[in-house]
Amino acid sequence: MITSPSRGIRLLCSAAAQSNETLDILNTGAKIPLLGFGTYAKDNPQDYPPSLIYEAIKQGFRHFDCAEAYQTEGAVGRGIKKALQEGIVRRDDLFITSKLWNHHHRRQDVLPTLKHSLQQLQLDYVDAYLIHWPVTDNPGPGLDPPYQETWQAMEALLSTGVTAAIGVSNMSIKKLTEVLSYAEVTPAINQIEMHPMWRNSDLLAFNRVHGIHTSAWAPLGGQIVRGASVVPSAEMPWQMQANLQALNFTLSDEDMAAVGGLKEQTRQHDCVEPMDPMFRPFFQPQGPWKSRAELWDDPVTYAHLPEGQL
Numbered sequence: 001m002i003t004s005p006s007r008g009i010r011l012l013c014s015a016a017a018q019s020n021e022t023l024d025i026l027n028t029g030a031k032i033p034l035l036g037f038g039t040y041a042k043d044n045p046q047d048y049p050p051s052l053i054y055e056a057i058k059q060g061f062r063h064f065d066c067a068e069a070y071q072t073e074g075a076v077g078r079g080i081k082k083a084l085q086e087g088i089v090r091r092d093d094l095f096i097t098s099k100l101w102n103h104h105h106r107r108q109d110v111l112p113t114l115k116h117s118l119q120q121l122q123l124d125y126v127d128a129y130l131i132h133w134p135v136t137d138n139p140g141p142g143l144d145p146p147y148q149e150t151w152q153a154m155e156a157l158l159s160t161g162v163t164a165a166i167g168v169s170n171m172s173i174k175k176l177t178e179v180l181s182y183a184e185v186t187p188a189i190n191q192i193e194m195h196p197m198w199r200n201s202d203l204l205a206f207n208r209v210h211g212i213h214t215s216a217w218a219p220l221g222g223q224i225v226r227g228a229s230v231v232p233s234a235e236m237p238w239q240m241q242a243n244l245q246a247l248n249f250t251l252s253d254e255d256m257a258a259v260g261g262l263k264e265q266t267r268q269h270d271c272v273e274p275m276d277p278m279f280r281p282f283f284q285p286q287g288p289w290k291s292r293a294e295l296w297d298d299p300v301t302y303a304h305l306p307e308g309q310l
């Protein structure tokens with residue numbers, strides 16, 4: 001099944017289609033499976049089981065969303081290796097994303113950080129490498145190093161073969177517009193929070209206009225129909241099965257209208273709190289971002305935060 005936002009969703013019933021996949025085409029020409037698998041561990045990343053990834057591949061997942069900060073790339077690598085060794089998949093059947101964490105934004109850190117992820121993943125290349133957040137650990141007033149420096153280092157990766165595509169994550173329209181003003185390579189992906197409670201429609205449309213694929217984290221039903229890839233995590237085989245079924249049903253126009261009409265529109269996840277004490281907070285009194293509103297560039301609301309705390 002291949003979707004293109006402009007062409008709508010269409011079925012690919014060929015026997016050659018990879019197990020139960022839908023695909024979108026990135027601006028690099030590469031295919032990205034719309035149903036992915038998140039590898040963030042809620043607790044104890046050191047105990048993340050490689051068998052989860054192996055099982056997910058066996059069940060038909062081909063797109064894995066990884067990140068340096070999740071501290072699970074070693075386990076993910078072991079799961080992938082087993083599946084490759086057993087011939088369940090070939091490397092080029094898989095779409096593997098990794099992400100650069102906030103304290104590695106300096107030009108000279110970008111390639112070594114990706115190489116470390118590749119070592120953990122036991123891979124020669126990733127299919128996409130994203131800047132995880134428009135945040136560094138250094139005090140402002142400006143972003144230090146500037147995003148432009150990091151983006152140029154990302155562009156330089158493309159000639160080294162360590163990643164097939166580069167992209168961004170958690171970027172607002174305002175911040176992406178600035179990146180596009182100097183980018184020699186347009187980001188292939190913007191990975192953002194997007195689900196019925198936080199439709200993020202303006203950003204989805206902006207990405208689309210600029211040929212940037214939207215990948216949805218913390219996804220719920222309906223995002224694939226909107227042209228985005230989704231990366232739900234799951235720890236139980238029945239959850240993987242249920243998530244794979246997302247490709248086998250379509251929401252009617254009525255269903256989509258009902259989901260698309262949900263009034264409450266608030267971010268549900270406050271990932272900006274450091275997930276590990278080794279990471280510095282996203283907000284600092286001197287900037288670059290003093291508040292969530294400055295990070296997101298929108299009149300942000302959170303489901304779980306009173307207005308005064310934004």
Ligand SMILES: NC(=O)c1ccc[n+]([C@@H]2O[C@H](COP(=O)([O-])OP(=O)(O)OC[C@H]3O[C@@H](n4cnc5c(N)ncnc54)[C@H](OP(=O)(O)O)[C@@H]3O)[C@@H](O)[C@H]2O)c1
Pocket residue numbers: 037038039040041042065066132169170191192216217218219231232233234235238239240242243271
């Ligand atoms: N770019 C970013 O900044 C960013 C931020 C956040 C996340 N992400 C990516 O997005 C992925 C997903 O995010 P997330 O793990 O926070 O949220 P999520 O995928 O929305 O939620 C995952 C949880 O939902 C439950 N679940 C999964 N499948 C289910 C099913 N079929 N039926 C019922 N429950 C089900 C499981 O919880 P239980 O085990 O408790 O049942 C699972 O741990 C992450 O792994 C990561 O790769 C990226």
